[in-house]
Amino acid sequence: MSVQTWTYLLVGVTFVIYIGIAIWSRASSTKDFYVAGGGVSPWANGMATAADWMSAASFISMAGIIAFAGYDGSVYLMGWTGGYVLLALLLAPYLRKFGKFTVPDFIGERYYSKTARIVAVCCALLVSFTYVAGQMRGVGVVFSRFLEVDINTGVIIGMVIVLFYAVLGGMKGITYTQVAQYCVLIFAFMVPAIFISFQMTGNPIPQLGMGSTVNDGSGTYLLEKLNGLSTELGFSEYTNGTKSRMDVFAITLALMVGTAGLPHVIVRFFTVKRVKDARKSAGIALLLIAILYTTAPAVAVFAKTNLINTVSDQPYEEMPEWFKNWEQTGLLSYTDKNGDGTIQYVADVTKNELEIDRDIMVLANPEIANLPAWVIALVAAGGLAAALSTAAGLLLVISSSISHDLIKNVIKPSISEKGELLAARISATVAVVIAGYFGINPPGFVAAVVALAFGLAAASFFPAIVLGIFYKKMNKQGAVAGMIVGILLMLFYMLKYKFGVFDGGKEAVVELKENWWFGISPEGFGAVAMFVNYMVAIIVNAFTPTPPEAVQNMVENIRIPSGAGEATSH
Amino acid sequence: MSSKQEHAKRYWKENLKYVTLLLIIWFLVSYGCGILFKDALDTFEIGGFKLGFWFAQQGSIYVFVLLIFIYVRLMNKLDKKYGFNLDATKPKAP
Numbered sequence: 001m002s003v004q005t006w007t008y009l010l011v012g013v014t015f016v017i018y019i020g021i022a023i024w025s026r027a028s029s030t031k032d033f034y035v036a037g038g039g040v041s042p043w044a045n046g047m048a049t050a051a052d053w054m055s056a057a058s059f060i061s062m063a064g065i066i067a068f069a070g071y072d073g074s075v076y077l078m079g080w081t082g083g084y085v086l087l088a089l090l091l092a093p094y095l096r097k098f099g100k101f102t103v104p105d106f107i108g109e110r111y112y113s114k115t116a117r118i119v120a121v122c123c124a125l126l127v128s129f130t131y132v133a134g135q136m137r138g139v140g141v142v143f144s145r146f147l148e149v150d151i152n153t154g155v156i157i158g159m160v161i162v163l164f165y166a167v168l169g170g171m172k173g174i175t176y177t178q179v180a181q182y183c184v185l186i187f188a189f190m191v192p193a194i195f196i197s198f199q200m201t202g203n204p205i206p207q208l209g210m211g212s213t214v215n216d217g218s219g220t221y222l223l224e225k226l227n228g229l230s231t232e233l234g235f236s237e238y239t240n241g242t243k244s245r246m247d248v249f250a251i252t253l254a255l256m257v258g259t260a261g262l263p264h265v266i267v268r269f270f271t272v273k274r275v276k277d278a279r280k281s282a283g284i285a286l287l288l289i290a291i292l293y294t295t296a297p298a299v300a301v302f303a304k305t306n307l308i309n310t311v312s313d314q315p316y317e318e319m320p321e322w323f324k325n326w327e328q329t330g331l332l333s334y335t336d337k338n339g340d341g342t343i344q345y346v347a348d349v350t351k352n353e354l355e356i357d358r359d360i361m362v363l364a365n366p367e368i369a370n371l372p373a374w375v376i377a378l379v380a381a382g383g384l385a386a387a388l389s390t391a392a393g394l395l396l397v398i399s400s401s402i403s404h405d406l407i408k409n410v411i412k413p414s415i416s417e418k419g420e421l422l423a424a425r426i427s428a429t430v431a432v433v434i435a436g437y438f439g440i441n442p443p444g445f446v447a448a449v450v451a452l453a454f455g456l457a458a459a460s461f462f463p464a465i466v467l468g469i470f471y472k473k474m475n476k477q478g479a480v481a482g483m484i485v486g487i488l489l490m491l492f493y494m495l496k497y498k499f500g501v502f503d504g505g506k507e508a509v510v511e512l513k514e515n516w517w518f519g520i521s522p523e524g525f526g527a528v529a530m531f532v533n534y535m536v537a538i539i540v541n542a543f544t545p546t547p548p549e550a551v552q553n554m555v556e557n558i559r560i561p562s563g564a565g566e567a568t569s570h
Numbered sequence: 571m572s573s574k575q576e577h578a579k580r581y582w583k584e585n586l587k588y589v590t591l592l593l594i595i596w597f598l599v600s601y602g603c604g605i606l607f608k609d610a611l612d613t614f615e616i617g618g619f620k621l622g623f624w625f626a627q628q629g630s631i632y633v634f635v636l637l638i639f640i641y642v643r644l645m646n647k648l649d650k651k652y653g654f655n656l657d658a659t660k661p662k663a664p
Contacts, residue, residue, distance in 0.1 A: 066627075071608075074626035078600045081631045085596050088638045089589050093645075207628060211617040221618030239612070239623040249605050276655070279645060283638035290631050297627040556575070559582050561645075562654040 022165030033170030046284025056138030064361030071241035079255025136439025188382025234347030250524030258454030455526030482537030
């Protein structure tokens with residue numbers, strides 16, 4: 001069977017499974033819709049969280065980014081896993097004990113203020129919309145490369161599928177489809193990695209293969225070989241990278257704290273039965289995520305070594321078939337600058353003749369390693385599972401922010417249960433359509449805004465929630481001031497140093513690098529904005545009245561795990 | 571302050587002790603071994619890995635997973651010790 005037949009078959013089968021699960025797990029109440037009835041087992045929630053978290057970026061792009069960034073890529077590996085430790089130790093158990101439906105619910109009640117709730121709703125919407133646009137685009141790209149349909153048709157097919165199970169099933173439908181999607185995506189990521197690890201090093205476990213000797217009898221270690229190849233071509237050593245230590249530190253911190261502050265991740269911990277299950281399922285989620293996150297750097301090393309060996313200083317005419325295939329997609333391009341007919345892949349931009357899109361590293365990996373057709377098809381199904389599961393989780397945050405936090409709690413508190421459920425379904429539908437629109441017409445700044453989303457979550461939600469739990473006397477003035485100053489500072493820094501808004505546009509950004517505060521890039525600035533948020537909150541708090549007795553009692557109550565009961569409505 | 575509040579306060583203090591300890595380890599493996607002391611650790615090798623690089627791309631992630639499961643165990647024990655492990659339907663006076 002050809003690659004394309006396999007792809008249609010595997011993608012078709014997985015889609016039928018997702019739709020089947022959606023029909024089986026329809027939501028019949030708002031509690032089903034927002035938190036899957038509050039009775040999800042820790043394992044199911046762990047798997048759903050892992051699928052929710054690992055998006056098209058983790059599945060398709062991350063290994064490629066690491067392959068080209070080397071040690072600098074560690075910021076993503078540590079940043080996007082270490083956040084779960086913060087989540088499990090500082091947030092998840094207490095938010096579960098609090099037992100409501102959304103993150104703005106917590107902010108609004110803990111800080112006894114509608115303003116605080118509305119600020120939180122705005123942050124949640126901003127973060128989730130930027131994210132979901134990227135996912136829809138990912139769906140379109142996978143469709144167009146593997147099924148040879150138009151990108152826009154791909155986005156629309158993806159929209160219909162997500163619409164079906166998110167609108168029908170709400171959190172309940174999403175949770176159980178995410179469980180299935182985790183299985184698909186992890187299988188699809190691991191199979192090629194195991195094959196390639198065995199081919200290159202003789203060790204089938206990629207995590208160990210990465211540190212083994214190359215399978216050519218020379219006895220050199222793989223990483224040593226890659227370091228050698230990299231320096232020969234003028235790049236920096238693979239295991240060293242080029243970013244300053246200060247910047248690596250700040251970016252890692254911003255990503256960790258941002259991860260723990262993302263509403264679509266936090267809300268997953270409202271769905272389990274007890275506080276104890278919230279802790280356990282955070283552990284399970286990270287374990288399942290770690291399987292992919294410890295394999296990705298190994299895939300990066302295999303793919304980079306393979307690539308250099310295959311193309312560097314080789315005649316263009318002798319390139320294998322995959323090279324030509326990917327040239328057609330425009331993701332790989334060769335210009336023979338010195339006219340010698342061989343490929344010079346070097347660090348010096350004036351001499352380099354090969355342009356490679358980073359996404360190729362995962363998508364083309366099975367072809368580069370000559371793996372069977374079904375493995376290549378599997379990667380397509382895995383990429384779709386990763387993008388769809390994350391999109392669905394984000395859509396739920398958007399729809400619950402609107403139907404629950406805005407309509408039920410601010411605009412029309414008298415709305416009936418049935419009316420609220422209908423509102424949730426309508427806002428989910430509208431959100432899918434908007435997300436689809438951005439998927440078809442992506443704004444040029446999606447990637448930059450996704451980085452901003454982490455910074456925003458780090459600068460706003462995380463400090464407000466942590467202070468809300470660990471500092472009983474924190475009042476609304478302090479928390480609101482902290483959130484607003486944190487967000488504005490983060491926005492200012494991004495606009496100035498990422499977009500060059502105040503200095504004459506994007507061209508000015510490179511020069512401004514000299515002026516970075518403490519040498520920290522905009523990607524890492526969320527860490528600084530977070531500290532500013534804490535400081536402002538504590539200082540303002542010192543000069544304003546302490547919170548009411550009832551709120552302080554509530555804080556004492558959420559610190560104790562027993563009596564969590566189930567998620568309750570107002 | 572009632573004895574019930576005292577009891578809850580003691581539980582909270584022990585919880586904070588665990589959290590602090592685990593977060594110190596969390597910081598040391600990632601920011602310490604993986605970033606700040608990376609160059610020093612890179613002079614050691616395990617298999618084909620330079621140690622600092624290994625912590626940054628592999629080791630810290632394994633430790634993160636362990637830390638959460640250790641916390642789960644510690645807290646389950648602590649809940650039991652303070653009688654907070656029972657369901658809401660059958661509250662037991664401490």
